[in-house]
Amino acid sequence: xxxxxxxxxxxxxxxxxxxxxxxxxxxxxxxxxxxxxxxxxxxxxxxxxxxxxxxxxxxxxxxxxxxxxxxxxxxxxxxxxxxxxxxxxxxxxxxxxxxxxxxxxxxxxxxxxxxxxxxxxxxxxxxxxxxxxxxxxxxxxxxxxxxxxxxxxxxxxxxxxxxxxxxxxxxxxxxxxxxxxxxxxxxxxxxxxxxxxxxxxxxxxxxxxxxxxxxxxxxxxxxxxxxxxxxxxxxxxxxxxxxxxxxx
Amino acid sequence: xxxxxxxxxxxxxxxxxxxxxxxxxxxxxxxxxxxxxxxxxxxxxxxxxxxxxxxxxxxxxxxxxxxxxxxxxxxxxxxxxxxxxxxxxxxxxxxxxxxxxxxxxxxxxxxxxxxxxxxxxxxxxxxxxxxxxxxxxxxxxxxxxxxxxxxxxxxxxxxxxxxxxxxxxxxxxxxxxxxxxxxxxxxxxxxxxxxxxxxxxxxxxxxxxxxxxxxxxxxxxxxxxxxxxxxxxxxxxxxxxxxxxxxx
Numbered sequence: 001x002x003x004x005x006x007x008x009x010x011x012x013x014x015x016x017x018x019x020x021x022x023x024x025x026x027x028x029x030x031x032x033x034x035x036x037x038x039x040x041x042x043x044x045x046x047x048x049x050x051x052x053x054x055x056x057x058x059x060x061x062x063x064x065x066x067x068x069x070x071x072x073x074x075x076x077x078x079x080x081x082x083x084x085x086x087x088x089x090x091x092x093x094x095x096x097x098x099x100x101x102x103x104x105x106x107x108x109x110x111x112x113x114x115x116x117x118x119x120x121x122x123x124x125x126x127x128x129x130x131x132x133x134x135x136x137x138x139x140x141x142x143x144x145x146x147x148x149x150x151x152x153x154x155x156x157x158x159x160x161x162x163x164x165x166x167x168x169x170x171x172x173x174x175x176x177x178x179x180x181x182x183x184x185x186x187x188x189x190x191x192x193x194x195x196x197x198x199x200x201x202x203x204x205x206x207x208x209x210x211x212x213x214x215x216x217x218x219x220x221x222x223x224x225x226x227x228x229x230x231x232x233x234x235x236x237x238x239x240x241x242x243x244x245x246x247x248x
Numbered sequence: 249x250x251x252x253x254x255x256x257x258x259x260x261x262x263x264x265x266x267x268x269x270x271x272x273x274x275x276x277x278x279x280x281x282x283x284x285x286x287x288x289x290x291x292x293x294x295x296x297x298x299x300x301x302x303x304x305x306x307x308x309x310x311x312x313x314x315x316x317x318x319x320x321x322x323x324x325x326x327x328x329x330x331x332x333x334x335x336x337x338x339x340x341x342x343x344x345x346x347x348x349x350x351x352x353x354x355x356x357x358x359x360x361x362x363x364x365x366x367x368x369x370x371x372x373x374x375x376x377x378x379x380x381x382x383x384x385x386x387x388x389x390x391x392x393x394x395x396x397x398x399x400x401x402x403x404x405x406x407x408x409x410x411x412x413x414x415x416x417x418x419x420x421x422x423x424x425x426x427x428x429x430x431x432x433x434x435x436x437x438x439x440x441x442x443x444x445x446x447x448x449x450x451x452x453x454x455x456x457x458x459x460x461x462x463x464x465x466x467x468x469x470x471x472x473x474x475x476x477x478x479x480x481x482x483x484x485x486x487x488x489x490x491x492x493x494x495x496x
Contacts, residue, residue: 153401157430161478173488182405196488210488218489225485230409233477237422240444240458241466 001189002150004033004048005176006116006128007159008140011169012201013118013126015046016176018150018184020191021053034195035060037067037075040205043121045075045084046197050150051113051133058095059088059113081127082139085117089135096133114149118199126201154186155179173198177212177219178226194219249437250398252281252296253424254364254376255407256388259417260449261366261374263294264424266398266432268439269301282443283308285315285323288453291369293323293332294445298398299361299381306343307336307361329375330387333365337383344381362397366447374449402434403427421446425460425467426474442467 004017017033031053037045047063049056066074078084092113099111112133120126130147131137140147146159162175173196183190193216198208212219252265265281279301285293295311297304314322326332340361347359360381368374378395379385388395394407410423421444431438441464446456460467 153434154405156434157402157405158478160430160433161475162482170488171482174485175482182408185408186401186404198488218486221486226481227409229481229484230406233474233481234410234419234423236477237473238466238469240418240421240446 001187002033002050003148003152003155003180003183003190004050004116004150005146005148005152005155005159005179006046006048006118007146007163007172007176008126008128008165009145009163009167009169009172010165010201011172012203013046013128013199014169014172014176015048015116015118015195015197015199016173016180017048017195018180018190019193019195020189022189028191030191030193032195034197036197036206036209037063037119038206039076042204043075043119044199044204044206045117045119046199046206047088048116048149049113050115052096052099052109052111055092055095055099055111055113056115058099059091059115062091062095063088079121080124081117081119081121081129082137084119084121085129085131085137085139088115088117089131089137092131092133093135116147116149120199120202120204122204126199151183151187151190154183158182169198169200174222177222181219181223181226249435250281250298251396251400251403251428251431251438252298252364252398253394253396253400253403253407253427254294254296254366255394255411255420255424256374256376256413257393257411257415257417257420258413258449259420260451261294261376261447262417262420262424263296263364263366263443263445263447264421264428265296265443266428266438267441267443268437270437276439278439278441280443282445284445284454284457285311285367286454287324290452291323291367292447292452292454293365293367294447294454295336296364296397297361298363300344300347300357300359303340303343303347303359303361304363306347307339307363310339310343311336327369328372329365329367329369329377330385332367332369333377333379333385333387336363336365337379337385340379340381341383364395364397368447368450368452370452374447399431399435399438402431406430417446417448422470425470429467429471429474 007014019030022028035047115131118128129137192214194212196210255262270276283295363379366376377385440462442460444458
């Protein structure tokens with residue numbers, strides 16, 4: 001499994017991902033799931049991937065091939081973020097079909113892959129798209145300002161409670177880290193290192209990219225502060241009502 | 249879906265459950281999933297159920313029939329909690345088989361049900377069992393002091409971080425409420441009212457049972473205190489390291 005997320009706030013976009021891939025408990029390895037393509041000052045893209053690793057790697061190779069060969073449509077040529085999402089969705093579907101054809105009808109392995117694509121092109125808006133295995137895609141709304149892919153449930157409550165448009169980019173980054181940490185605690189198929197990228201709106205550079213191993217001093221301090229703080233917060237919560245008031 | 253949980257702490261056992269059942273978005277209704285059987289001073293049982301509603305209701309009717317008819321094996325006759333779990337597992341398997349036979353092989357509907365059974369018999373230990381659809385069962389350990397059934401993922405991180413043997417029964421109850429609240433926020437298939445039962449070890453009574461509608465004043469105050477506290481806690485967390493220190 002995998003857990004990646006992107007959250008949009010007024011100041012910019014946060015991207016975060018774990019690095020564990022597995023196909024059964026005997027085949028666990030570490031792969032980065034955050035991929036960046038940047039033409040500083042002109043256009044930047046951040047790609048997060050979940051699903052079949054062969055499909056996601058194949059899509060990445062296709063993106064790079066199109067860039068190398070100066071293809072008519074590539075991340076260097078698209079004029080808007082939604083065109084980039086459409087291009088990505090097309091590549092993804094093509095690669096999945098290819099894998100299915102090669103494997104034949106009998107294969108039980110899912111070759112599906114899901115992507116989050118975010119970034120900004122020139123004067124355009126900084127945007128994030130969720131690209132489904134079917135190649136179609138959606139963007140965030142004012143009520144749904146984050147996307148998650150992979151093992152999404154454990155890390156959702158903290159995003160639901162904290163992510164809001166006026167949250168600072170820095171705080172959104174911390175929230176993303178804690179969302180991934182909660183998931184790693186609860187589910188073995190999501191694991192370190194955790195990658196985090198903060199994209200300040202209109203900066204057109206991808207400079208603030210961080211990588212946290214499990215024992216990274218900051219990550220350790222953050223986890224401890226969070227756990228301690230939760231316990232303190234917990235002790236200050238209103239006590240349960242007397243049996244008399246709410247008992248049925 | 250459903251979400252129920254039981255957590256064991258030194259002081260006793262907490263049981264909590266939501267009340268939503270659904271079979272598709274058009275068939276949503278409210279059913280209690282917490283069922284109690286008490287002979288005060290002698291023996292008490294709390295049963296939480298998830299899965300096929302017809303199966304769980306059928307199992308409950310069988311339990312009551314065995315009690316009414318003074319059957320050789322019933323909740324009134326078993327001598328230990330594990331016997332009670334075995335009895336429940338047997339009933340559950342029998343009812344599932346019956347439903348499958350009636351429906352024939354072609355039915356695509358799962359008749360499976362999962363139960364949490366907790367309680368105490370006389371001088372025995374206060375215990376909790378998770379009873380699988382196959383009728384077999386497990387109990388808690390020192391490292392796994394809570395069980396969840398149904399839609400379990402959203403509400404797990406808070407239990408992972410807070411539930412510990414030395415937590416007070418009261419606080420474990422609040423933690424259970426927040427775990428269910430987090431799940432209700434994130435998933436429409438889990439809904440109010442929320443039932444909560446605190447069982448103080450060796451009390452052999454089920455007196456502290458509470459029922460919280462979504463707009464219950466205490467439940468509202470708890471949610472607000474939690475959300476506000478999380479936001480405050482969040483603001484006090486260590487800031488992300490400088491780009492220089494952890495950037496790759």
